Amino acid sequence: MTISQRMNVALLSMIVLMLAAVGLAFWMQASRVGANLQQQRLIATNDRICYDTLLIMETLRALSGDPKNESERTRLEEADRNLRAVLREAQDRYSDYAELSASLKAISEFEAGTAPGSLGSLQARVLEVADSDPPNAAALFNSNHRDTARQREMLFRDLAQQVDHAGTAISLRGHNASVLGVAGILVILVVSLLIGRLQFTAVAAPLLRLASGIDQIRRGNFANRIALERRDEFGTIGEGLDRLADDLSELVGQIQRSGAQVNTSAVQLAGKIQDQQTSAREMASTVERMAAATKQIGVTARELAKTMNEVNRVDERTADLATGGTAAIARMEAAVKRVMEASASVGAKLTALSEKTASIDPLVANIAKVADQTNLLSLNAAIEAEKAGEYGLGFAVVAIEIRRLADQIGVAIYDIEKMVKEVQSSVAAGVTGMAKFAEELGRGGEEIGAVGSHLTQIIQREELLAPRLQAISENVGGQLTDAEDITAGLAHLGHAVERTAESWRQSHTVVDQLNAATLGLQSSVAKFKMNNTPVPPHYSSGSGTGI
């Protein structure tokens, strides 16, 4: 069903429902008004019956008094006729209400019947007496009308009660009708709301989905599809949008892949350029180092040339000096030998002295022991003498003297010991000093001998050296010019390398720009979300064929 058909159906059903509601409202109103009318008519009928009955009673009263009054007789007949008509009509109309009908029937029997006390019998008897015996008519009426009036009142009360019941029933029916009508209107309202809701969902839901799908595409998210699966206009639009998203997704995917490939190539290119730049830089530094080394060689060669000249000069002088030196050294050697002999004899004498002083030591120790013993002896002697009292006095003096003597010996020994120690240490120092001196002398003599032989060798070699030195001098001069040439060449090479490095640097800048551009492209494409669609084979091999 198309949207327009759906709309038309909805509109028609709404109109029908509205009409039904209006009809219902009218029916409600009519039934209420009808009920009111019926009620009023019922009351009017009641009133007419009462009035006519009373009128009949009144005309009968008047006729009983004046039987010849024709107008009263006419009124009686008219009232009688009216009452019958009203009763007949009411009985016809209210045959549905059984109790009311019974009440009406009782009244009509009361009016037309012949039962004693009824209006019919009273009327018949009063009219008969009035015709036959007019003066007794009033008495007859007066004697009978109370009974009739009582019956009439009972009938009237019953009628009024029944009329009231019937009125209530009628009004209840009207009320029921209005309740039914309201329920019907409510049902119609609910149905129309349901129809509206159905219509809304049928139209608004696909519209919302379409809107959200468009929004997703606008944000660059191609991962979702609308897929309405409807056969109406919305279905067509959704399908179109899905196809558009598919196309765009494929296109963006191609752009992304191409961008990534270009970026990879740019990065690789940059890396290669970097490598080449590095190697160019290394080359430049190598050239610089080479240049420096060559320069150094030049300088060294120059210095070498200068040194060679000096060596030449020194060499000549050395030859003279060396010849003089050999004779002096021979003399010096002889002198050293004599000194060595003398020092050896001094050393021997000192050693002998040291041995002799060492032999004093035990003697001194012995004397010290003796002095100690003497001291001890004198102490004990003095103590013993003291214990002997008067008799020991002289002995005590001797003992003290002995002790003093021993103490003096002790002090002397102490001094001797010290002196001997000093002599021993100085002799020992002398011995070692002499030994060292002799050693030094020996080494000096050897060195002098070595110097002499070296000098002789120098003189011999110098004679061989002179022509060679000359040759080296010349070679060094040649090297100097070569080194200068190399330096100049290297300087040229260095410039070339620098230019190369500069051009690499520039190309690096270009690649950087390319890299930045591809990165920009990638970032701008990256905001599109994609389905994980497999890459078609022809995109993976070629670069940029998708664009």
Added chain:
Amino acid sequence: MLFLVFQIGRNRYALDSRRVVQVLPLLKLKCLPHAPKGVAGVFMYHGAPVPAVDLSELTLGEPAAELLSTRLIVLDYPGSGDQVHLLGLIAEKATEVIRREPRDFVDSGFNIKAAPYLGPVLVDSRGPIQWLREQHLLSQSIQQLLFGSPALLDSAAAAIQELPSG
């Protein structure tokens, strides 16, 4: 009166010579195991064991230097009652006697409870000399140890007999 003069550390002290039995050179001593500080050991004197006290170690805590002038003074030590024991004192520089009267000594004015053996003081050309009261030298416990059990000394004497005579 004659006094035997010796040194403890750098200070000179005097001992009443009447108490001194003999002055001996420093002998080899048998040490007493677990002996209190100051008790140097036991030596043999005329065939009897005699305990020896190192004055330097007893009063200053350091043993006396082993020199020729360091000697062993044998003296009579008054014990409980009338008993008299022989006691050896190791003293440094015990090489001198002096003759003085007791009144030459002046009261030092100090009365140190831990050292009741310190007596009055005499001053000569080389400095002060303090009288050493030998009878107060040993504390009660050391006396008990040295003279209270002859068995200990005898066992020590037996050990000395076995030593090679040097």
